Amino acid sequence: MPLPRSGPVRSEAARQAILEATARLLVERGYDHLTMEGIAATAGVGKQTVYRWWPSKGAVIAECLLEGKLLTQPLRLPDTGDIRRDLTAWLGAIFTLLESDAGEGILRSLIAAAAEHAEVGRRLRDSLSGSESVSGRLERAIGTVPNLTEGAPVEEIAEALIGAILLRALSRAPIQPGDADRLLDAVLGR
Amino acid sequence: MPLPRSGPVRSEAARQAILEATARLLVERGYDHLTMEGIAATAGVGKQTVYRWWPSKGAVIAECLLEGKLLTQPLRLPDTGDIRRDLTAWLGAIFTLLESDAGEGILRSLIAAAAEHAEVGRRLRDSLSGSESVSGRLERAIGTVPNLTEGAPVEEIAEALIGAILLRALSRAPIQPGDADRLLDAVLGR
Amino acid sequence: MPLPRSGPVRSEAARQAILEATARLLVERGYDHLTMEGIAATAGVGKQTVYRWWPSKGAVIAECLLEGKLLTQPLRLPDTGDIRRDLTAWLGAIFTLLESDAGEGILRSLIAAAAEHAEVGRRLRDSLSGSESVSGRLERAIGTVPNLTEGAPVEEIAEALIGAILLRALSRAPIQPGDADRLLDAVLGR
Amino acid sequence: MPLPRSGPVRSEAARQAILEATARLLVERGYDHLTMEGIAATAGVGKQTVYRWWPSKGAVIAECLLEGKLLTQPLRLPDTGDIRRDLTAWLGAIFTLLESDAGEGILRSLIAAAAEHAEVGRRLRDSLSGSESVSGRLERAIGTVPNLTEGAPVEEIAEALIGAILLRALSRAPIQPGDADRLLDAVLGR
DNA sequence: TATTAATCGAGACGGTACGTCAGGTCTTACA
DNA sequence: TGTAAGACCTGACGTACCGTCTCGATTAATA
Numbered sequence: 059m060p061l062p063r064s065g066p067v068r069s070e071a072a073r074q075a076i077l078e079a080t081a082r083l084l085v086e087r088g089y090d091h092l093t094m095e096g097i098a099a100t101a102g103v104g105k106q107t108v109y110r111w112w113p114s115k116g117a118v119i120a121e122c123l124l125e126g127k128l129l130t131q132p133l134r135l136p137d138t139g140d141i142r143r144d145l146t147a148w149l150g151a152i153f154t155l156l157e158s159d160a161g162e163g164i165l166r167s168l169i170a171a172a173a174e175h176a177e178v179g180r181r182l183r184d185s186l187s188g189s190e191s192v193s194g195r196l197e198r199a200i201g202t203v204p205n206l207t208e209g210a211p212v213e214e215i216a217e218a219l220i221g222a223i224l225l226r227a228l229s230r231a232p233i234q235p236g237d238a239d240r241l242l243d244a245v246l247g248r
Numbered sequence: 249m250p251l252p253r254s255g256p257v258r259s260e261a262a263r264q265a266i267l268e269a270t271a272r273l274l275v276e277r278g279y280d281h282l283t284m285e286g287i288a289a290t291a292g293v294g295k296q297t298v299y300r301w302w303p304s305k306g307a308v309i310a311e312c313l314l315e316g317k318l319l320t321q322p323l324r325l326p327d328t329g330d331i332r333r334d335l336t337a338w339l340g341a342i343f344t345l346l347e348s349d350a351g352e353g354i355l356r357s358l359i360a361a362a363a364e365h366a367e368v369g370r371r372l373r374d375s376l377s378g379s380e381s382v383s384g385r386l387e388r389a390i391g392t393v394p395n396l397t398e399g400a401p402v403e404e405i406a407e408a409l410i411g412a413i414l415l416r417a418l419s420r421a422p423i424q425p426g427d428a429d430r431l432l433d434a435v436l437g438r
Numbered sequence: 439m440p441l442p443r444s445g446p447v448r449s450e451a452a453r454q455a456i457l458e459a460t461a462r463l464l465v466e467r468g469y470d471h472l473t474m475e476g477i478a479a480t481a482g483v484g485k486q487t488v489y490r491w492w493p494s495k496g497a498v499i500a501e502c503l504l505e506g507k508l509l510t511q512p513l514r515l516p517d518t519g520d521i522r523r524d525l526t527a528w529l530g531a532i533f534t535l536l537e538s539d540a541g542e543g544i545l546r547s548l549i550a551a552a553a554e555h556a557e558v559g560r561r562l563r564d565s566l567s568g569s570e571s572v573s574g575r576l577e578r579a580i581g582t583v584p585n586l587t588e589g590a591p592v593e594e595i596a597e598a599l600i601g602a603i604l605l606r607a608l609s610r611a612p613i614q615p616g617d618a619d620r621l622l623d624a625v626l627g628r
Numbered sequence: 629m630p631l632p633r634s635g636p637v638r639s640e641a642a643r644q645a646i647l648e649a650t651a652r653l654l655v656e657r658g659y660d661h662l663t664m665e666g667i668a669a670t671a672g673v674g675k676q677t678v679y680r681w682w683p684s685k686g687a688v689i690a691e692c693l694l695e696g697k698l699l700t701q702p703l704r705l706p707d708t709g710d711i712r713r714d715l716t717a718w719l720g721a722i723f724t725l726l727e728s729d730a731g732e733g734i735l736r737s738l739i740a741a742a743a744e745h746a747e748v749g750r751r752l753r754d755s756l757s758g759s760e761s762v763s764g765r766l767e768r769a770i771g772t773v774p775n776l777t778e779g780a781p782v783e784e785i786a787e788a789l790i791g792a793i794l795l796r797a798l799s800r801a802p803i804q805p806g807d808a809d810r811l812l813d814a815v816l817g818r
Numbered sequence: 819t820a821t822t823a824a825t826c827g828a829g830a831c832g833g834t835a836c837g838t839c840a841g842g843t844c845t846t847a848c849a
Numbered sequence: 850t851g852t853a854a855g856a857c858c859t860g861a862c863g864t865a866c867c868g869t870c871t872c873g874a875t876t877a878a879t880a
Contacts, residue, residue: 468744469743469744470744546743546744547743549739549740549743549798550739550740550743550744552739552798552799553659553736553737553739553740553743553798554658554659554660554736554740556800559798559799559800560799560800562798562799563795563798563799584817585775585814585817587818590813590814590818591810591811591813591814593810594792594807594810594811594813594814595814595815597792597795597796597811597814598788598789598791598792598811598814598815599788600791600795601788601790601791601792601793601794601795601796602784602787602788602791602792603791604791604794604795604798605753605787605790605791605794606787606791608739608742608743608749608752608753608794609742609749609750609753610746610749610750617784620781620783620784621781621784621787621788623780623781623784624775624780624781624784624785624787624788624815625785625788625814625815627774627775627817628777628780
């Protein structure tokens with residue numbers, strides 16, 4: 059039984075404006091220059107309206123991730139039946155994102171946010187795993203590539219793959235042709 | 249040929265005090281609560297003395313890493329000749345650090361710092377690689393484990409390993425017995 | 439027509455606390471040791487609240503003068519009908535103030551403030567002229583003393599009188615008995 | 629008996645450079661933006677060289693006044709035998725100075741300095757009195773103008789005159805034609 | 819003539835205050 | 850009661866100067 063309540067209800071317009079402002083500012087300025095004040099001003103919203111619904115900028119970012127306002131388009135893991143080809147395409151998309159000026163910063167911003175807010179960490183991992191988890195796909199691909207034998211630690215392989223991407227983003231190592239292939243060789247075998 | 253200059257020379261005492269204060273505060277309070285003002289106050293030093301030599305807190309942290317004021321002791325990769333055993337011991341030490349209350353935060357703090365300062369990112373990777381690089385050791389171990397065949401992408405294997413550790417720290421997944429082994433299975437084969 | 443505005447209104451309590459703190463610190467420490475930071479701290483107020491409403495310490499002092507937080511009590515020019523007696527009493531009060539330890543510094547502090555901020559200069563002059571202007575009183579006293587003949591430059595006489603007081607304060611010349619009388623002789627004739 | 633001393637003697641070049649830098653900066657930037665550091669830098673001199681010989685910027689300014697680096701040229705009280713004419717010329721020169729852009733600030737800067745440093749106050753008064761004191765000239769002119777009768781308080785008349793000038797400078801009242809005359813009427817009678 | 823001590827330029831040092839930005843809370847007027 | 854606006858206290862930012870100190874080089878009187 060819901061509590062009886064009077065007064066206006068949460069404004070969906072304000073919520074959307076805040077999430078969009080956050081996504082925009084995060085991409086434009088980076089995590090550490092993202093401010094609650096800036097979000098409110100950009101969204102045309104009172105500061106209190108932000109604080110009423112989210113406790114911190116990390117929480118707003120987490121919700122942005124959940125709503126797909128960040129990392130939207132290309133990061134879905136395709137499914138052609140050939141795990142190697144699918145992962146190559148997926149890694150290629152991520153590396154392309156990393157190479158772009160905007161994308162280079164966005165992943166690092168998300169990592170910074172994740173380092174401070176556990177929720178963002180979890181959401182970020184889920185977002186990078188694509189709609190269906192990478193480990194699940196690896197599970198189903200057992201036997202089709204050298205390293206994926208029966209009982210292979212697919213969770214850990216996925217972790218290693220995603221972790222390598224994060225490390226790339228953190229260490230700003232320039233991306234070379236063939237990097238995606240070598241990384242897949244590393245975790246899937248050759 | 250350096251310009252001949254007279255006048256007082258940089259105070260090593262102040263430098264040490266600043267690095268030690270930084271290391272202490274980073275561990276105690278985390279990256280985002282670490283402030284230049286706090287560093288100066290804790291070190292008993294004027295703020296300007298910090299800014300004179302480092303442009304940002306990230307730069308101070310980078311130098312702390314270089315000096316081994318952070319992540320010192322247990323993270324050296326042993327060398328018994330058995331790569332699997334060595335990496336197991338090394339990973340175990342890191343996981344032990346991650347499980348400790350202080351250590352849990354310290355790695356996330358370093359990741360946050362790395363996300364904002366390229367130099368910290370590079371130094372962090374070097375620090376985690378141990379005194380001799382992990383990839384070098386993998387190179388020499390070619391042929392002794394399934395995945396390390398001639399021409400194996402040792403750089404990428406090292407990246408995957410270190411990346412998996414960072415992802416662990418970020419996602420706050422609790423560490424289970426056998427995790428280290430499964431991770432090594434994932435990148436070295438079983 | 440003022441812009442319709444919602445939101446909280448300026449806090450009168452904060453305003454009063456700031457003016458009182460300013461007056462106290464100016465008297466206690468002098469103009470050049472008066473700081474915006476000290477004012478805010480003494481008033482128990484955020485620095486930004488001071489800067490929101492006043493651009494500089496000079497502006498705060500000017501408002502203190504206007505509110506009578508400085509130079510309040512004894513500097514009113516009495517009105518007995520006898521201009522000479524009234525001015526003697528008034529000058530005596532000012533000289534008494536100048537002789538006191540606190541008062542010696544306060545006038546010099548105000549002069550320092552006036553030298554930097556035009557508004558303080560104007561307000562200081564008004565404050566020293568008493569509630570009714572000295573020149574107005576001189577005007578009405580024309581014919582009762584030697585120098586005040588029809589068309590006498592009463593504005594300039596008042597200026598000379600007030601200026602002499604300022605010069606006294608600046609040059610720290612000790613005040614002698616009879617000084618007030620001689621000064622009045624100088625500008626009003628004997 | 630002087631202490632036996634060896635070593636180089638005070639550098640006159642440095643002293644001159646400092647006084648000239650001080651005069652220049654005081655005129656250009658005003659008293660409160662004048663800094664010891666700026667003086668040293670402008671003079672091409674070490675900070676310690678300034679502090680070795682003067683305890684404060686006020687002291688440097690006082691010596692500038694003494695050396696005639698400030699208020700040099702036109703402020704000598706002429707001596708034609710006609711006190712009224714001489715004072716008119718002298719006041720006119722001062723008012724001209726006050727009206728100029730540079731001069732407007734310089735007197736206020738000196739007043740600010742005087743408010744903080746007694747020595748500057750004394751020197752400023754002497755400088756304004758001209759080479760021979762105004763009061764001495766008034767003494768000799770007794771009997772030639774209405775207000776200067778036997779036993780007239782010439783000291784106080786001089787004070788009133790100079791004080792009025794200071795008040796003018798402080799209150800930024802624009803100077804009108806005839807002001808000098810009216811001021812002299814005020815203190816000398818008509 | 820060699821010694822010695824004070825001077826000079828430079829600038830690092832521990833500090834204080836500057837004026838600004840943002841954090842998170844609270845207040846007001848409106849819808 | 851939710852909202853836009855924004856004042857409030859707090860605390861950190863990065864900068865400018867303070868007055869002291871230390872350096873290596875220079876210079877003049879003393880020994």
